Amino acid sequence: MKKREEDVSSSLSSSPSLLKKLRNGNPARTVETLERRIADEFRVKEYLWTGDIDVDLFSLKCVFTDPTLSFTGLETFRDNLESLQPSLRRIAPEGKRRVELRECGKDEDSADVVVAKWRMVGNLQLPWRPKIDIQGETRFQFRRERVDDVEEEEEERERKGGEEEENETCLRVVSYRETWSETASEALWQLVAPFAHEKE
Numbered sequence: 001m002k003k004r005e006e007d008v009s010s011s012l013s014s015s016p017s018l019l020k021k022l023r024n025g026n027p028a029r030t031v032e033t034l035e036r037r038i039a040d041e042f043r044v045k046e047y048l049w050t051g052d053i054d055v056d057l058f059s060l061k062c063v064f065t066d067p068t069l070s071f072t073g074l075e076t077f078r079d080n081l082e083s084l085q086p087s088l089r090r091i092a093p094e095g096k097r098r099v100e101l102r103e104c105g106k107d108e109d110s111a112d113v114v115v116a117k118w119r120m121v122g123n124l125q126l127p128w129r130p131k132i133d134i135q136g137e138t139r140f141q142f143r144r145e146r147v148d149d150v151e152e153e154e155e156e157r158e159r160k161g162g163e164e165e166e167n168e169t170c171l172r173v174v175s176y177r178e179t180w181s182e183t184a185s186e187a188l189w190q191l192v193a194p195f196a197h198e199k200e
Helices: 003-014 016-022 031-043 072-089 154-159 184-192
Strands: 058-066 068-073 096-108 113-123 132-145 169-180
Touching: 016 072, 016 154, 031 096, 031 113, 031 132, 031 169, 058 072, 058 113
Parallel strands: 058 169
Antiparallel strands: 058 068, 096 113, 113 132, 132 169
């Protein structure tokens, strides 16, 4: 896994064309913009079901963690989601799923974290008709990075006093940490159990 992460990082830094495929050229430059676009991930894109993410919000080396796994790299996250999209569209089509965003805003105790509290519900189109109903929280820790993804040497940062022109930098998520109210095994049981009842 570590070797894979190093290979991804090396290939991204040395291949502008590959990097361009990971970016849409619309970075978030303010905390307010970052909060709004994170909220849109849930309300508009329903990415928990669709796998459609705003790649401009994440650092290339973002660490993604949920109750079942943890890994590093935006490319890996995007590829994982894209590989699931055909199955998700088939078993959880529009009209049979929803994402409820209950809260989204800066964490009261951490100035560099946006917290989203959500619920995902779906009637899966499988022969035994299971229902998925999971409540969770995602913490998006962010920092300011260069828009062009080039990492500066530490001494260069110190020389600049940690300051850069705002139009050259943006805010990107460096840690994505998802937790569920259910355990991983309880969530899996919802997937295999027939005719599960929706929560009140």
